[in-house]
Amino acid sequence: xxxxxxxxxxxxxxxxxxxxxxxxxxxxxxxxxxxxxxxxxxxxxxxxxxxxxxxxxxxxxxxxxxxxxxxxxxxxxxxxxxxxxxxxxxxxxxxxxxxxxxxxxxxxxxxxxxxxxxxxxxxxxxxxxxxxxxxxxxxxxxxxxxxxxxxxxxxxxxxxxxxxxxxxxxxxxxxxxxxxxxxxxxxxxxxxxxxxxxxxxxxxxxxxxxxxxxxxxxxxxxxxxxxxxxxxxxxxxxxxxxxxxxxxxxxxxxxxxxxxxxxxxxxxxxxxxxxxxxxxxxxxxxxxxxxxxxxxxxxxxxxxxxxxxxxxxxxxxxxxxxxxxxxxxxxxxxxxxxxxxxxxxxxxxxxxxxxxxxxxxxxxxxxxxxxxxxxxxxxxxxxxxxxxxxxxxxxxxxxxxxxxxxxxxxxxxxxxxxxxxxxxxxxxxxxxxxxxxxxxxxxxxxxxxxxxxxxxxxxxxxxxxxxxxxxxxxxxxxxxxxxxxxxxxxxxxxxxxxxxxxxxxxxxxxxxxxxxxxxxxxxxxxxxxxxxxxxxxxxxxxxxxxxxxxxxxxxxxxxxxxxxxxxxxxxxxxxxxxxxxxxxxxxxxxxxxxxxx
Ligand SMILES: Nc1nc2c(ncn2[C@@H]2O[C@H](COP(=O)(O)OP(=O)(O)OP(=O)(O)O)[C@@H](O)[C@H]2O)c(=O)[nH]1
Numbered sequence: 277x278x279x280x281x282x283x284x285x286x287x288x289x290x291x292x293x294x295x296x297x298x299x300x301x302x303x304x305x306x307x308x309x310x311x312x313x314x315x316x317x318x319x320x321x322x323x324x325x326x327x328x329x330x331x332x333x334x335x336x337x338x339x340x341x342x343x344x345x346x347x348x349x350x351x352x353x354x355x356x357x358x359x360x361x362x363x364x365x366x367x368x369x370x371x372x373x374x375x376x377x378x379x380x381x382x383x384x385x386x387x388x389x390x391x392x393x394x395x396x397x398x399x400x401x402x403x404x405x406x407x408x409x410x411x412x413x414x415x416x417x418x419x420x421x422x423x424x425x426x427x428x429x430x431x432x433x434x435x436x437x438x439x440x441x442x443x444x445x446x447x448x449x450x451x452x453x454x455x456x457x458x459x460x461x462x463x464x465x466x467x468x469x470x471x472x473x474x475x476x477x478x479x480x481x482x483x484x485x486x487x488x489x490x491x492x493x494x495x496x497x498x499x500x501x502x503x504x505x506x507x508x509x510x511x512x513x514x515x516x517x518x519x520x521x522x523x524x525x526x527x528x529x530x531x532x533x534x535x536x537x538x539x540x541x542x543x544x545x546x547x548x549x550x551x552x553x554x555x556x557x558x559x560x561x562x563x564x565x566x567x568x569x570x571x572x573x574x575x576x577x578x579x580x581x582x583x584x585x586x587x588x589x590x591x592x593x594x595x596x597x598x599x600x601x602x603x604x605x606x607x608x609x610x611x612x613x614x615x616x617x618x619x620x621x622x623x624x625x626x627x628x629x630x631x632x633x634x635x636x637x638x639x640x641x642x643x644x645x646x647x648x649x650x651x652x653x654x655x656x657x658x659x660x661x662x663x664x665x666x667x668x669x670x671x672x673x674x675x676x677x678x679x680x681x682x683x684x685x686x687x688x689x690x691x692x693x694x695x696x697x698x699x700x701x702x703x704x705x706x707x708x709x710x711x712x713x714x715x716x717x718x719x720x721x722x723x724x725x726x727x728x729x730x731x732x733x734x735x736x737x738x739x740x741x742x743x744x745x746x747x748x749x750x751x752x753x754x755x756x757x758x759x760x761x762x763x764x765x766x767x768x769x770x771x772x773x774x775x776x777x778x779x780x781x782x783x784x785x786x787x788x789x790x791x792x793x794x795x796x797x798x799x800x801x802x803x804x805x806x807x808x809x810x811x812x813x814x815x816x817x818x819x820x821x822x823x824x825x826x827x828x829x830x831x832x833x834x835x836x837x838x839x840x841x842x843x844x845x846x847x848x849x850x851x852x853x854x855x856x857x858x859x860x861x862x863x864x865x866x867x868x869x870x871x872x873x
Pocket of ligand 1: 293356407410474477
């Protein structure tokens with residue numbers, strides 16, 4: 277038998293923009309509508325039955341066209357995009373829909389942008405809650421009022437201020453490739469993002485938010501939400517938890533089929549698929565019935581999608597948050613489920629052995645999200661695994677650093693850095709980029725890499741001599757001093773010269789080192805092609821070793837030329853290249869190496 281299940285809804289947004297407050301507010305709508313069935317608390321989720329939505333919606337139901345078939349809405353209780361990326365189902369996101377919450381007074385913030393990028397990537401439909409409208413100057417607060425009712429009561433200035441803030445948000449969405457509009461002005465929900473202004477704190481606009489999300493789910497996800505109720509269950513692990521008296525349990529969101537007490541389940545573990553028999557299916561007792569915290573759960577015989585449930589079973593110690601749970605009712609099912617889970621784990625975990633970075637994350641889902649992003653940036657990965665950053669990770673990065681200094685680094689998403697790992701990393705110069713915003717972690721890495729590359733280039737530039745060809749003026753008047761040091765007037769014919777550069781004659785003989793360069797009355801650090809300057813040369817005597825009118829060349833070493841050609845090529849201009857060719861001609865008379873240039 278097929279039925280339409282509740283859509284699974286996740287709440288995303290920047291820190292402090294009100295995700296938790298909004299979820300709490302949705303949970304509390306319970307109190308107001310107990311007769312209508314009330315809200316059911318699941319493990320890790322909250323279910324708003326459709327009757328509650330209808331009751332809250334009241335006259336707003338006219339927004340809804342056609343018969344309401346949806347049984348309700350299932351909100352995942354853990355807010356945040358980390359939760360979203362971690363909760364996977366069939367390669368996509370576990371959430372069918374999302375609410376992106378934005379503090380309308382603060383506008384777009386880093387995690388807002390990250391959330392949008394993620395929603396885009398997983399192609400998850402979402403609506404926008406523009407929160408904290410009660411903070412607008414002069415806003416009149418009426419708890420739990422629908423937005424449109426509340427808005428009419430505001431004076432013009434407050435209304436105008438909200439409009440301005442909404443326009444800013446709409447503009448930002450436009451920059452990210454979305455057409456957005458206030459929900460009551462949206463013509464086509466498949467093309468435009470709906471923005472619902474709300475106050476999570478005072479419950480304003482929550483009615484529209486619920487109606488809209490339910491409407492969208494039914495209208496655009498009906499096919500996706502149709503499930504074979506009786507079929508074996510599929511789900512995703514939200515959390516692995518120790519419970520007193522129960523041992524290690526897993527909190528699971530079931531998104532397909534029915535899970536029965538006597539089912540065998542196959543669960544994703546760190547390196548394997550765990551096959552185990554369910555001992556108990558547990559759901560939370562209603563809050564007012566919990567007298568003893570040791571007995572917080574009720575046992576149930578079965579649970580149909582979509583639902584949040586706690587599973588007690590032996591052997592769950594190695595279970596991994598974010599990985600799949602598949603129910604099996606025959607040997608054949610077990611084998612199939614094992615294969616499916618193993619291939620998922622393998623696909624995400626990388627152990628390539630090649631030169632690349634180390635990636636760690638808290639769950640399989642977030643590991644996949646971070647790895648994908650790195651691969652898109654052409655950053656090769658040597659190892660991607662779930663868990664905190666350990667000493668072994670640092671040692672592995674160290675071995676990579678010897679091969680490629682920019683890849684001997686560690687990325688961590690939502691993980692801790694163990695103390696001993698931190699110590700070695702600091703001592704041996706292994707950078708660790710950790711955080712809970714993927715693009716921020718990558719941005720930090722890119723900034724570090726750029727700074728390193730620039731520092732290295734500066735060092736290379738300081739170490740390397742550039743090619744130069746000069747000519748002494750023919751006139752004796754430009755010999756200012758004959759020796760110790762010799763001071764002569766010259767012109768730079770090609771390339772450049774700097775103090776400290778050794779000079780040689782056309783036959784390759786070293787004549788001395790440039791001590792200083794003077795232009796008019798100033799000492800300068802560099803003279804380039806066309807410059808006429810006086811230089812002091814330590815070593816030669818004018819008239820014996822060098823002569824007016826003679827050409828001299830910068831005496832480059834093999835190392836100089838290798839660095840110039842390989843690493844500093846972009847720093848050479850045409851005249852440098854001509855100078856280099858001239859110098860090679862001089863040098864190859866004695867050293868065949870130069871003939872290969
Ligand atoms: N005035 C006002 N304050 C709000 C509203 N919604 C949330 N807040 C306040 O904003 C702060 C952050 O709200 P949370 O719900 O904790 O935000 P969050 O997004 O869940 O934050 P994290 O869980 O830390 O990511 C709290 O002090 C809330 O009371 C609102 O609609 N109006």
